[in-house]
Amino acid sequence: MDQLLLVFMTVAEKKNFSRAAEELHMTQPAVSQCIQTLERTVGSRLLDRTNKYVRLNKAGEIVYHHAKEITGLYTKMQCLVDDLTNKASGELSIGASYSFGEYVLPHIIAYAKKHYPLIKPVIKIGNTKEIERSVANRQLDVGIIEGEFQHERLVFESFAEDKMYVVAAAHHHLAGRKSIKLAELKEEMWIVREEGSGTREATEKMFQLLEQPPDQLMEFGSTQIIKESVEAGLGISLLSQWAIRKEAATGSLAILKVKEAPITRKFSLVTTTDPFQPKVVEILGQLLRNDFADTVPKVEI
Structure with missing residues (x-):
């Protein structure tokens, strides 16, 4: 991963040079130097600085958004390479809309952890549009939503009613x-x-x-x-x-x-149109397609 982008994202998230330096195990002057180098590279100031705060300006918001996508792609690339030789493992970021995320997903996660203990799920709950957007921007590996939709950068697959x-x-x-x-x-x-x-x-x-x-x-x-x-x-x-x-x-x-x-x-699984998906994403998809009825409690109304 590009060190300049990593330093920039950390400063943006911590909103403070000292806290970012501590997080990255760097000196504060070294962090400042990285930010200055990145700003020279993109040709614009990225942060508004005062004695009280550090925050993104408009150019900084653009760079931060794409930096998150770039680092997400890097992580995904590394996971795909690791998947060639290793068992399914590592972090799996799942976004779910409220009804599914709060009432169904916990049972899915419990089943997945039992059969694939090396997978580390990270859950985000939001409404359908928020989850779609996060998957499309590669801020989430996969989404689970209610309904069926179309999006040029996403694949929707219904798996249950x-x-x-x-x-x-x-x-x-x-x-x-x-x-x-x-x-x-x-x-x-x-x-x-x-x-x-x-x-x-x-x-x-x-x-x-x-x-x-x-x-x-x-x-x-x-x-x-x-x-x-x-x-x-x-x-x-x-x-x-x-x-x-x-x-x-x-x-x-x-x-x-x-x-x-x-x-x-319908409940639908949402993934990107990328030709390669991490093994953890493939396993979640298989689980939802084949084992959904066995992983969740029966509903009798």
């Missing part, structure tokens, strides 16, 4: 009804995820079945907050079977018997 149900508080006036028309939910307060979320996309598709979308929407950025809000009686929501598995079993959330539900969507 997810069912989504309309849920309400146990004391909701529609709870216990044997049959509910979707149109009856038009006047209800809907609690939804933010734009860019796979759950929000599925909810919007359900809204398209109505002549007019609901007038009352409350938006939250976390499935857990939505569940708590629904349970408290603030409104209703459309959530994954995995997210409500425990609450449905205990009765703290009621599944409304809506004729148009459940809504079905």
Whole structure:
């Protein structure tokens, strides 16, 4: 890896020359010299410096973004070479959207660690758009999202189905009804995820079945907050079977018997279009394709 880029990224992340020098086991003058050399090479100052802070300027943000991609490619290259002779091992950075990442992925990781103990998973949870972007920029080795999409730099492969149900508080006036028309939910307060979320996309598709979308929407950025809000009686929501598995079993959330539900969507594996993938990525893909049903608990709703 280019030493200048490594020093630059460390200064940018630590926001301090002294802390960067300590991290890199270098002297502060040596760190300053590396930054000056890199700035001369690219022909622009990259950092704004004062007595109180060090931070990236616009040119620095551009260099930092590409430096991260370059170092990611270097690491991937080394892993691919190592894979030719060694067993699957090393760090595997996985990005997952909230429903899958918080309620399904832990079971996948536990299974993978049992069978491939040398793999070291590093997990990032975000909404679908954030995970797509991070994989495309090579900041993540692989992503797992809800839904099926297209992207010129990414490959999407669906590997399992997810069912989504309309849920309400146990004391909701529609709870216990044997049959509910979707149109009856038009006047209800809907609690939804933010734009860019796979759950929000599925909810919007359900809204398209109505002549007019609901007038009352409350938006939250976390499935857990939505569940708590629904349970408290603030409104209703459309959530994954995995997210409500425990609450449905205990009765703290009621599944409304809506004729148009459940809504079905796909879980998809996201990788780059690179012709070579690290062995750890290939193993995760094989596990999801072949062993998904055996790695996760059964959902009975």
